[in-house]
Amino acid sequence: MRQTRSFxxxxxxxxxxxxxxxxxxxxxxxxxADIFAIPSFILPxxxxxxxGFEQIDLARWTDHVWATLRIALIxxxxxxxxxxxxxxxxxxxxxxxxxxxxxxxxxxxMPVVAIAPIMIVVLGSEDAPRIVITCxxxxxxxxxxxxxxxxxTPEELIELSKSLKAPAWREITQIRLPYAVPYIFSALKISIxxxxxxxxxxxxxxxxxxxxxxxxxxxxxxxxxxxxxxxVILVIMSLLLFQAVAVIQRVLFPWSLPKEGx
Amino acid sequence: MNPKMKIAAANSAIAPPALSFKxxxxxxxxxxxxxxxxxxxxxxxxxxxxxxxxxxxxxxKSTLLRLIAGLLKPSSGRVEAxxxxxxxxxxxxxxxxxxxxxxxxxxxxxxxxxxxxxxTGRVSREDRERARNLLDKVGLTGFxxxxxxxLSGGMQQRVGIARALHMNPDILLMDEPFxxxxxxxxxxxxxxxxxxxxxxxxxxxxxxxxxxxxVLLADRVLVMSGSPGWVIEDISIEIPRPRGIETSSSAEMxxxxxxxxxxxLKRPETQL
Numbered sequence: 319m320r321q322t323r324s325f326x327x328x329x330x331x332x333x334x335x336x337x338x339x340x341x342x343x344x345x346x347x348x349x350x351a352d353i354f355a356i357p358s359f360i361l362p363x364x365x366x367x368x369x370g371f372e373q374i375d376l377a378r379w380t381d382h383v384w385a386t387l388r389i390a391l392i393x394x395x396x397x398x399x400x401x402x403x404x405x406x407x408x409x410x411x412x413x414x415x416x417x418x419x420x421x422x423x424x425x426x427x428m429p430v431v432a433i434a435p436i437m438i439v440v441l442g443s444e445d446a447p448r449i450v451i452t453c454x455x456x457x458x459x460x461x462x463x464x465x466x467x468x469x470x471t472p473e474e475l476i477e478l479s480k481s482l483k484a485p486a487w488r489e490i491t492q493i494r495l496p497y498a499v500p501y502i503f504s505a506l507k508i509s510i511x512x513x514x515x516x517x518x519x520x521x522x523x524x525x526x527x528x529x530x531x532x533x534x535x536x537x538x539x540x541x542x543x544x545x546x547x548x549x550v551i552l553v554i555m556s557l558l559l560f561q562a563v564a565v566i567q568r569v570l571f572p573w574s575l576p577k578e579g580x
Numbered sequence: 581m582n583p584k585m586k587i588a589a590a591n592s593a594i595a596p597p598a599l600s601f602k603x604x605x606x607x608x609x610x611x612x613x614x615x616x617x618x619x620x621x622x623x624x625x626x627x628x629x630x631x632x633x634x635x636x637x638x639x640x641k642s643t644l645l646r647l648i649a650g651l652l653k654p655s656s657g658r659v660e661a662x663x664x665x666x667x668x669x670x671x672x673x674x675x676x677x678x679x680x681x682x683x684x685x686x687x688x689x690x691x692x693x694x695x696x697x698x699x700t701g702r703v704s705r706e707d708r709e710r711a712r713n714l715l716d717k718v719g720l721t722g723f724x725x726x727x728x729x730x731l732s733g734g735m736q737q738r739v740g741i742a743r744a745l746h747m748n749p750d751i752l753l754m755d756e757p758f759x760x761x762x763x764x765x766x767x768x769x770x771x772x773x774x775x776x777x778x779x780x781x782x783x784x785x786x787x788x789x790x791x792x793x794x795v796l797l798a799d800r801v802l803v804m805s806g807s808p809g810w811v812i813e814d815i816s817i818e819i820p821r822p823r824g825i826e827t828s829s830s831a832e833m834x835x836x837x838x839x840x841x842x843x844x845l846k847r848p849e850t851q852l
Contacts (some may be wrong), residue, residue: 472682481649482699492698496685525700573685573727 332463359500362543367550370543383551385528386517389445393452394513398506401457405464405498406490425460430516434523443524452516456509466499498572503567510559514552529555596663598751598783599648603657605808606643615810617643622658623802623811627750628781630799632788632798634840637778640809645755649675661751676757680740682728688715689724692742699747707746714742717776734765741773746823758793766790770797771824778822787812791844795819795836796828803843813843822835 328334344364350356351363358366371379404422408415434451442446471494479489521530529548536545567574604621607614617640625631633641646652647659650669659666661673682691690697692711697703715724718738730735737757744752757767770793777784788794794801795817803813819832827833 472679472681474677475683477605477646477649477651478675478677478695479698480651481673481675482695483669484698488698488701492694494684496683497687533845571685573729 335337343523359540359542362546366543367546369546370541371546373541373544374547378549382527382529382532382548383555385525386521386530386552387555388508389448389452389517389528390513392445393449393516394456394510396449397453397456397460397509397513400453401460402464402502404457405461405468406495408461408465409468409494410486410490422458422461425454428454430455431519434519438520438524448517448520448525451520452513455516455519459505459508459512460502463501464498467501468494470501471497499571503563503571503574506563506567507560510563512557514527514556514559518552595627596660597624598627598629598662599785600660600663601657602660604644604647604654605656606640606647606652606667607655611750611777617809618647618812621810623814625783625785625800626785629800630777630784630786630798631635631800631802632786632794633804634788634791634794634805634844635803635809636789636806636844639804640852641804642755643809644786644804645675645753645787648751648753649673663704668823671747672750674752676737676740676744676748676752676754678756680728680733680736682736682739682743684728687725687727688720688739691728691739692746693723695743695747711742711746715739717779718742718772730816732765734761734769737769738760738772741776745776745780751785754786756789759789766793767828773797774821774823791837791840792828792833795833795840796823801836801840803840815840 347361348364351361351366356363360371404418408419430451433454434447437447437450441450468490475493475497475572476489479493484492517528518530518533521528522534523534529552533545533552536542536548600619601623604618605616607616609615621640621644633644635641643652648661648666649652650666650673653667661670682688683694686694689708691713693703693707695801696707701775712721712724715721718741720735720738720742721733723731728739731739737760740757758769761769774797786794786797799815801813801815801817802811803815804810805812815836817836819827819830819836
């Protein structure tokens with residue numbers, strides 16, 4: 319009886335089941351690769367991928383990680399700086415909303431992978447095109463979510479603001495924007511992982527550094543374990559960035575989380 | 581006639597009424613044609629009088645409130661406060677909404693000082709002092725630093741009332757303020773409101789669809805019918821104050837309630 323209860327509490331721990339599942343997948347993967355002798359350029363086993371990490375020294379890994387991380391973060395922050403004012407503008411003015419919203423949708427409909435080579439030609443092979451590409455992929459969810467959040471303010475509070483004859487900008491800063499915080503953060507979480515994708519796509523097209531560049535370089539020499547190692551790093555990077563955004567929300571805006579998430 | 585009403589009557593002889601409506605009509609332009617919300621609304625409210633507006637949903641009660649708040653312009657007729665037509669929101673009118681609609685990120689105290697902060701951009705130490713006094717008055721001492729989500733519905737509405745009182749308005753508009761609360765809390769809040777009002781008299785326009793609440797609280801009950809909304813009856817409630825729990829079960833109270841109920845049920849269009 320006691321044993322089953324302690325097993326239950328173990329199962330109820332938030333990280334227990336995913337960890338077990340993940341470990342099982344890795345073990346099966348390893349066994350399959352060993353038993354069927356799958357060549358490493360098709361599917362390297364987990365131990366081979368670990369070996370791939372060792373092929374490259376730490377200084378070069380940090381170099382690549384930093385190159386990708388830097389572009390992803392700059393593009394992400396720039397995207398936030400652009401999309402919040404755009405969202406406010408769309409909410410403030412029906413006219414601007416009607417004029418610009420279709421254009422935003424058109425921009426969003428352009429596959430980033432297809433724009434990337436064009437951007438590189440137009441903007442050169444430095445940081446600029448990579449940052450622009452990262453912005454392009456991240457700003458749409460931010461604009462749409464923020465605008466939705468700004469509109470989700472209870473009508474009574476807007477009436478209260480009007481009945482106080484407060485300046486319109488204060489209605490935005492003191493009522494609408496804080497009300498949009500939960501919406502903004504759900505978009506920030508989506509966009510941070512998109513930012514990593516944007517940075518990697520840009521590196522695929524033209525770069526001499528970065529994890530994206532490294533993966534492409536490794537595959538062209540059939541060094542699949544190294545490429546897989548790069549992929550693992552990208553996944554970890556995305557997960558950590560996602561968690562960082564979640565932590566920022568929990569620390570700065572605890573009221574914006576659903577009750578059980580506090 | 582109780583002393584308070586005598587004062588009110590004396591006031592009206594020398595000063596203009598706190599609120600007056602003259603041939604007030606409101607027509608909304610909707611997608612499916614014009615919608616007449618109010619027609620020929622005509623009454624006035626004396627200073628420090630507690631007036632309940634009773635009527636079924638859709639009789640234009642909320643429209644009436646928004647016209648007084650200066651959030652809407654009347655299509656015809658006039659709304660006046662202290663003899664001046666209301667053309668824009670006035671500083672001396674406070675509103676309590678049906679839902680407390682507090683700011684979820686701001687503490688109880690910050691919510692009470694919010695109107696000042698929102699209007700002027702700054703909050704003085706006196707503003708905070710006054711907020712704490714008001715919170716004490718509505719029975720929320722010790723909750724100043726809590727977030728709204730940590731309070732019950734009744735407590736949240738107390739904050740809503742404190743917020744409306746903070747700018748010290750002469751006129752308090754209340755839009756079915758207790759309708760989201762359970763029956764017991766609702767009655768308790770009613771008595772609480774009377775206590776506050778008796779200690780610090782204000783002109784109150786209290787919108788409700790509860791007959792007993794209207795009779796229990798008000799000096800006067802205006803019965804509205806829709807649609808378009810107009811005032812079908814104007815009844816003085818001559819039950820002595822202070823009123824308390826024993827009032828709610830008194831014979832007088834039952835008489836008034838019975839009369840109002842008959843009045844409302846007689847008209848099929850006023851079904852509550």
